[in-house]
Amino acid sequence: MAENAPNYAQVHQIKYVKLGYHFLISNAIYLLIVPVLVTMLLHLSTLTIEDLMNHLAMLKSCSIIVFFLTMVYLMSRPRNVYLVDFACYKSHERFMMSKQYMIEKMSDMFDEESLMFQKKILERSGLGDKTYIHNDDNGSSMPFKFSLASNQYEAKNVIIGAIDDLLTKTTGVKIGDIGIIIVNSSAFNPSPSLCSMIVNHYKLGVNVITYNLAGMGCSAGLISVNLANQLLQGKGNTYALVVSTEIISTAFYLGKQRSKLLPNCLFRMGSSAILLSNRSSDRRCSKYQLMHVVCTHKGADDRAYRCAYQEEDADGKKGVSLSKDLMAVAGEALKTNITTLGPLVLPMSEQLLFFASLIARKVFKRKMKPYVPDFKMAFEHFCIHAGGRAVLDELQKNLDLPEFLMEPSRMTLYRFGNTSSSSIWYNLAYSEAKGMIKKCDRVWQIGFGSGFKCNSVVWHALRTVNTAKEKNLWTDEIQDFPVHRSNVDA
Numbered sequence: 092m093a094e095n096a097p098n099y100a101q102v103h104q105i106k107y108v109k110l111g112y113h114f115l116i117s118n119a120i121y122l123l124i125v126p127v128l129v130t131m132l133l134h135l136s137t138l139t140i141e142d143l144m145n146h147l148a149m150l151k152s153c154s155i156i157v158f159f160l161t162m163v164y165l166m167s168r169p170r171n172v173y174l175v176d177f178a179c180y181k182s183h184e185r186f187m188m189s190k191q192y193m194i195e196k197m198s199d200m201f202d203e204e205s206l207m208f209q210k211k212i213l214e215r216s217g218l219g220d221k222t223y224i225h226n227d228d229n230g231s232s233m234p235f236k237f238s239l240a241s242n243q244y245e246a247k248n249v250i251i252g253a254i255d256d257l258l259t260k261t262t263g264v265k266i267g268d269i270g271i272i273i274v275n276s277s278a279f280n281p282s283p284s285l286c287s288m289i290v291n292h293y294k295l296g297v298n299v300i301t302y303n304l305a306g307m308g309c310s311a312g313l314i315s316v317n318l319a320n321q322l323l324q325g326k327g328n329t330y331a332l333v334v335s336t337e338i339i340s341t342a343f344y345l346g347k348q349r350s351k352l353l354p355n356c357l358f359r360m361g362s363s364a365i366l367l368s369n370r371s372s373d374r375r376c377s378k379y380q381l382m383h384v385v386c387t388h389k390g391a392d393d394r395a396y397r398c399a400y401q402e403e404d405a406d407g408k409k410g411v412s413l414s415k416d417l418m419a420v421a422g423e424a425l426k427t428n429i430t431t432l433g434p435l436v437l438p439m440s441e442q443l444l445f446f447a448s449l450i451a452r453k454v455f456k457r458k459m460k461p462y463v464p465d466f467k468m469a470f471e472h473f474c475i476h477a478g479g480r481a482v483l484d485e486l487q488k489n490l491d492l493p494e495f496l497m498e499p500s501r502m503t504l505y506r507f508g509n510t511s512s513s514s515i516w517y518n519l520a521y522s523e524a525k526g527m528i529k530k531c532d533r534v535w536q537i538g539f540g541s542g543f544k545c546n547s548v549v550w551h552a553l554r555t556v557n558t559a560k561e562k563n564l565w566t567d568e569i570q571d572f573p574v575h576r577s578n579v580d581a
Contacts, residue, residue, distance in 0.1 A: 171369065173553070175264065176365075177257065178254075180249045180361060186226060188224045193213070194209070197209065217504045217505060243288075269331070271301075272295075272299060273303075273332070274289070274301075274336070276303075277306055278338065308541035308544070310512065310546045311512045312516070323367065330367065336362035342358070359507060361508075380553055382551050388543075389542070390543065392420075397414065398413070398417045399543065421486075425545050433445070441469075465491070472528070473535050478514075480504065483497060519536070534549065
């Protein structure tokens with residue numbers, strides 16, 4: 092038994108060697124510059140006044156060139172975009188629905204086989220018993236019986252509710268100051284649009300720019316952030332409001348096809364509203380600065396294109412099919428996405444290890460596993476789309492993340508379910524309510540959606556979030572979390 096025991100001394104030695112390697116590579120530029128500067132200073136100390144006067148003309152020319160290049164850089168660099176604040180919608184208790192109650196309400200709408208299948212999925216979903224599903228005023232009707240008017244009522248509740256919460260938190264900004272509005276809702280897109288509903292409700296000016304994004308699935312929230320960022324680059328001193336939601340009552344499936352029954356078990360009510368600004372004066376009052384946006388679209392591949400596909404079944408009932416290829420497609424999309432994101436965020440030490448692994452496998456034909464970069468060295472927080480327990484398990488495995496970094500995503504899924512494109516903001520709100528967000532922390536938001544798309548957004552925390560002063564939808568119950576993993580999976 093002693094022979095099989097791990098050599099802890101050797102393990103610690105390897106750990107410190109790796110830490111030393113990362114420190115050496117990360118600080119290589121400073122280690123190289125210091126000797127050069129010392130050499131230059133020693134050389135300058137040997138020069139006489141006459142020597143310096145002879146080089147004066149050259150120094151003037153160099154100064155002019157440096158000044159010119161600095162001005163070109165300052166004029167051509169992109170505008171900084173700040174996340175002033177954000178809010179997530181928390182539904183009224185009358186919309187709360189346990190898994191058991193949901194099965195009871197569906198008992199007269201499905202045959203026994205379909206009902207048992209959904210019950211089994213719910214039990215393994217990672218969802219708790221306090222998620223929200225929209226119903227009528229007395230709670231007697233389920234989503235599949237709703238009319239268009241009822242869908243519009245749900246949309247107005249969740250969207251205006253999130254925006255009102257946001258405006259309460261950003262008292263220095265008036266609704267009329269917002270120049271750009273972007274709303275993403277995949278399944279429900281009435282006419283007039285949801286953007287027009289917001290403009291009408293708040294009586295906004297005629298010059299407000301509006302965009303309504305449809306059919307982009309659960310990754311649309313980060314696509315909206317990307318669009319807002321691009322619009323803010325061309326319009327100075329402007330606020331952009333981004334609203335992400337999904338009106339689930341429009342997508343409830345009543346047929347027997349199992350691949351279309353899965354969304355019934357996972358999706359729940361939710362909405363988020365975020366306020367972005369490109370005003371330099373807003374930096375001091377903002378929470379985060381936008382650092383990177385990377386969007387990956389795998390729609391050219393037929394398997395990826397059809398892995399989350401809306402269609403009618405043999406009986407003419409419309410629903411969204413989730414194929415068995417979904418997890419494999421998501422993994423491939425993530426690999427493509429981080430191939431672009433990695434060089435932007437990873438320390439040079441990790442990039443060199445990845446490059447060395449690539450050379451060994453491709454050039455020298457070594458049989459070895461590809462080196463998976465350690466993204467924990469690039470980010471302190473991971474906000475992964477809470478699409479379902481299987482999605483989170485797969486990403487945790489692929490990114491080699493410890494359980495504490497998965498906590499915000501798992502607790503979001505447990506408490507609120509899959510709120511589609513807004514789920515990443517529920518994740519971040521959880522981290523804030525737990526007091527996890529500190530100044531200079533880096534946050535990675537990852538979203539997946541039909542098409543198939545994988546999108547990443549990176550934020551830099553501009554200040555520590557004070558949980559005593561700043562409240563959100565988690566605040567009143569945050570002491571009850573995290574829920575033990577055995578209870579989540581039960």
